[in-house]
Amino acid sequence: MLTIEEFAQNFGGKPVPGSLAKLVDFQNETEFGSYCKGFGLVYDDKSGLEHGWSMNPDFLEKLMPFARATAGGSFYALWQYEDGIAPDEFPVVLFGDEGGEFVVAENIQAFLRLLTLDTEPMTYRHASYYRDEDDESTEYSGEFRNWLKKNFNLDAIDDENIVLAPAIEKYQRRFDDWIGRYLGKNK
Template sequence: MYAPIPALNLLKEFEDGVEDYFAPGFELIAFGEDDGGYPPISDRIRPFAQATGSGSAYAIWLLDDRADLATLPVLLLGDDGGVHVVARDLPELLRVLASGWSPMCGWDSVDYYDEREEEDGYDPCPGNPAFRAWLRDRFGLEAAEDPNAVVRAAGAELRDAFTAWIGPLIPDAVAGRGPA
């Protein structure tokens, strides 16, 4: 078993069965065995995947004590700084990943961009059509049409709880953030 989250175990099986990336820069890592580069919050996060090729990571945020970890919010831990809520739960993140976009973040903001727009004909994710089909077959979910809207909505919905938790631990994570 890879993780105490059935959806991640299924994702691990899928990842092990494809040879190519299925989302730009995404790769599962040892579940919860890392602090994601943010030791002050390590007791409340469970990193589970590399988010970019440069070292950013996705982590489950242990917002509360609910038993189903897949229903907890997902954070992006930026390799150059920045900690952001990017999804209300794991299924929402899977929809964002299926869109084929990559995260970009700093301390003040997070957005996703489509690497395929950088170079004509470039496809960083030859496994993405298989991932989209897998997501549809396993969970009945489709790729997010606008990943930025999904990320912004999750951040706005959880802003107060996130700020109250992380502000005292990592002030830069909330400094300069205005209203949604």
Template structure:
């Protein structure tokens, strides 16, 4: 494996930041091996694996994020981000990686235990990293990610034989 985490410069920047800290900067979020599908069901078709690129854990209970290759665009950072929930939920979570990065900045720790100072320090560093690398404001979109991509994602899931997954997406529309 090469020294580079991924072929996506934005993810590589996040990986460099991530490697500097041992605590979460967004509750439950953790980068994982880029494009490793080892935790997925063996029942998915090869076409499914060709178009879905996992890259991060979304929650401490097993949900994860993946990019969906909805087309053949060269800039993978502009692909929609899909959330695969640990309890079977499935939806288009963000328009792009940059949108996800801003969403992570909006997540608050809401656990029963008091917030640790190490988490707050890491969180402040993440917010500074985000602003330094991508600016202080998130991109604006007229539609939510599900409104923009949900129907298309469900149709694609049907085309690759993932009817149950398509039903979940349709329920979330």
């Protein structure tokens, strides 16, 4: 069970985004990985960022890992791209277990809709949320869709591009430029 106090440590003294605080409660009623394949909220000490990407304090300060994305080790983080913006409005980025850094949602509520696809993201040249028609749904995926509608009046999606395309258009180039300063690469 993940406590809200543990989870709050991910945000470095900033307020826990309200949508994610509610999701902590939902996850505690179900369980990790039971409402979206491979997904679960966690306390993250940023060691994955430090060892896989950069130990630069300026880099670490602007990224707030908050969830596992896959069983293989990919994870999601919020990116504070500028000061003065509420954490609920930070874009969500995916760090792939085999490399790659991808903007996947404009904000947390858009990200929650992406979770309704009930599949682990794949990363190669971009993030993809392919789901085969024969894939079994997780135990609580239906309850999660109902929870999302009841709590935020958000509908489930069946096309990843409803969320990915606007996020990529709005933030990916900016994120690539920013992260390139710390990783020594220009995309």
